[in-house]
Amino acid sequence: MTENVSIAIGLVGPGAVGRALLEQLRVETPNLFNKYRIDLQVQGILNSSQVILGKEGQPINLETYGEQLLESSADASLGVLTQHLRALPLPHKVIIDCTASAYVPQFYRRWMEQVGSSLLPPWVVCFAWLRPGRGIHIVTPNKKLNSGPLAEYLAVKQLQKAGSAHYMYEGTVGAGLPVMSTLKQLLDTGDEVQRIEGVFSGTLSYIFNELAPGKAFSEVVSGARRRGYTEPDPRDDLSGMDVTRKVINLARECGNKIELSSVDTESLVPEPLRKAQSPQEFMDSLHEYDDIMAERVQQADRHGEVLRYVGSYDAESGVCQVLLRRFPKSHPFANLAGTENIISFTTMRYSNPPLIVRGPGAGPAVTAAGVFSDLITLSRYLGAPS
Numbered sequence: 001m002t003e004n005v006s007i008a009i010g011l012v013g014p015g016a017v018g019r020a021l022l023e024q025l026r027v028e029t030p031n032l033f034n035k036y037r038i039d040l041q042v043q044g045i046l047n048s049s050q051v052i053l054g055k056e057g058q059p060i061n062l063e064t065y066g067e068q069l070l071e072s073s074a075d076a077s078l079g080v081l082t083q084h085l086r087a088l089p090l091p092h093k094v095i096i097d098c099t100a101s102a103y104v105p106q107f108y109r110r111w112m113e114q115v116g117s118s119l120l121p122p123w124v125v126c127f128a129w130l131r132p133g134r135g136i137h138i139v140t141p142n143k144k145l146n147s148g149p150l151a152e153y154l155a156v157k158q159l160q161k162a163g164s165a166h167y168m169y170e171g172t173v174g175a176g177l178p179v180m181s182t183l184k185q186l187l188d189t190g191d192e193v194q195r196i197e198g199v200f201s202g203t204l205s206y207i208f209n210e211l212a213p214g215k216a217f218s219e220v221v222s223g224a225r226r227r228g229y230t231e232p233d234p235r236d237d238l239s240g241m242d243v244t245r246k247v248i249n250l251a252r253e254c255g256n257k258i259e260l261s262s263v264d265t266e267s268l269v270p271e272p273l274r275k276a277q278s279p280q281e282f283m284d285s286l287h288e289y290d291d292i293m294a295e296r297v298q299q300a301d302r303h304g305e306v307l308r309y310v311g312s313y314d315a316e317s318g319v320c321q322v323l324l325r326r327f328p329k330s331h332p333f334a335n336l337a338g339t340e341n342i343i344s345f346t347t348m349r350y351s352n353p354p355l356i357v358r359g360p361g362a363g364p365a366v367t368a369a370g371v372f373s374d375l376i377t378l379s380r381y382l383g384a385p386s
């Protein structure tokens, strides 16, 4: 008889992606339990000012968490959530970071560390019953750790390698598309990556797929925002920072010790709007700069070409670039629709043609599904059957 794999979940960031994930969990948790004995229990939900915690060991009701969160007056902090998870008598704990915050990832290392590992002398840990408890696993679509300061990234990867806790981040590139897992499989089976190139932003893919002579750039950007494709601040997309973070993430996964500042990135945010106080102020003024983009679209069109915002990593030179480039209308990058991402891996085994991953690469439902699939993979690492 298979044993249950019970996992306590703390969700940080019930925003667009977090809410979609909670809905998917609400529907699928009973099925996962019946099929695989995977017992997923949401025990804490935290946004930037409120928290709700499971009472008396019972998971949170995912039909009513929204109202509970609104009514909550508890002290909301990452510390409160962590303490609650650590105190639960469940064997496995995971924090799902669905924020875009750079602050939350500063805690990953602390969460992943084995409790008590620094307090015990090394000879003690050879007694199994005195071994320190496993750390809290992390699952996230947040790119800030993987593209943040290199030392912090390497420290977290080291904890992951040492088996302290799992760290999973499929949703950071291509939302729900199997991009990180494909790269990892290529590398783990001994392939050699030569070049990774593609359209990595669902938002910018949508914008340049929609933009044609006669259409206003600012209106197309507003449409992307309304549909939930953009980052909370659309300048993170238009500045190229979001794509740069994805490219860094891929380059680092290949072993390149690159920092964000070394990437050659072309920003699409007009210079005067870079300092706009709020995302709304930025959106309200963007139309003043529509002509600049219209001119570039028309120029490309006159040559039978289109504009595509492309990120690339060249393994031999180590160079990462993120630029708005022109492509003939017959090029695969020119033939995308909606928020499609296309990522091409040129490797020793896949060189002509390269290995392509393609599909919708932004939006709450697909991103949440990427996070959810990490959670299921985590359950399997922890003993659930496949």
Ligand SMILES: NC(=O)C1=CN([C@@H]2O[C@H](COP(=O)(O)OP(=O)(O)OC[C@H]3O[C@@H](n4cnc5c(N)ncnc54)[C@H](OP(=O)(O)O)[C@@H]3O)[C@@H](O)[C@H]2O)C=CC1
Pocket (backbone or CB within 6 Å): 012, 013, 014, 015, 016, 017, 018, 046, 047, 048, 049, 098, 099, 100, 101, 103, 104, 141, 142, 143, 171, 172, 174, 175, 202, 228, 229, 230, 231, 232, 361, 362, 363, 364, 367
């Ligand atoms: N949307 C998409 O298509 C994709 C998104 N992603 C990534 O998914 C993540 C979430 O994106 P999305 O859902 O769109 O973002 P949202 O802005 O909709 O949600 C962000 C959530 O994080 C919460 N939050 C922010 N800071 C903190 C904090 N310090 N402590 C606790 N909670 C905090 C916010 O709470 P509050 O509302 O109270 O401020 C909100 O609930 C991002 O990292 C994004 O890059 C990845 C791939 C695709």
Ligand SMILES: N[C@@H](CC=O)C(=O)O
Pocket (backbone or CB within 6 Å): 172, 174, 175, 200, 201, 202, 203, 204, 229, 230, 231, 237, 242, 361, 362, 363
């Ligand atoms: N804003 C991002 C969301 C996913 O990372 C995008 O458009 O790709």
